[in-house]
Amino acid sequence: MAGGTKRLPRAVREQQMLDAAVEMFSANGYHETSMDTIAAKAQISKPMLYLYYGSKEELFGACLNRELARFIDAVRADIRPDQSPKDLLRNTISSFLRYIDANRASWIVMYTQATSSTAFAHTVREGRERIIELVAALLREGTRNPHPDTDFDTMAVALVGAGEAVATRLSTGETDVEEAAELMINLFWHGLRGTPGETDTTDADIGMTATRRPG
Secondary structure, eight states: OOOSSSSOHHHHHHHHHHHHHHHHHHHTTTTTTOOOHHHHHTTTTTHHHHSSSHHHHHHHHHHHHHHHHHHHHHHHHHHHHSHHHHHHHHHHHHHHHHHHHTTTTHHHIIIIOOOOOOGHHHHHHHHHHHHHHHHHHHHHHHHOOTTOOOOOHHHHHHHHHHHHHHHHHTTTSOHHHHHHHHHHHHHHGGGGGOOOGGGHHHHHHHHOOOTSOOO
């Protein structure tokens, strides 16, 4: 039996297993990761791992659910709708990317590994819809003088899609947080500035000009 701390509370033991599983799945991929490897990483026996999670698929699903919930909660906690539109956009994007940078294994499990498996497509789709709904609500709350035809739901889909692509580059070290955040802020700032006729008022409210770069 693998060595480890005995008599841990069940909730603590479950988190220990999930932590080990996320690390192994992110490093080796779902198909190449065995329950033996995860049990060894968690310093428990394989029978105990199966006692808590009856199969590798069940364990991966538990990892995915936990990581999605943590991600959404972390981003939501950093957002204050009473901010100026520019600060709202900047802080939302920065929170999103900081979380990915600090939890790269989590993102690889949520996005790279989960999206490549049809078994978890439904969970991934539900998680993405929750994120899109959150972003769309923020866009509605933060946009001053929106154009009547503004489609915040489609804007949210675009923002989340771009965020996923940038986050993947961030998780593999191809870019850094500041560079990635500035790219996304510049790309989406116009969506929060309202109608052209209101640009001067909006910009004046947040202390910038229409030509100034976000910063």
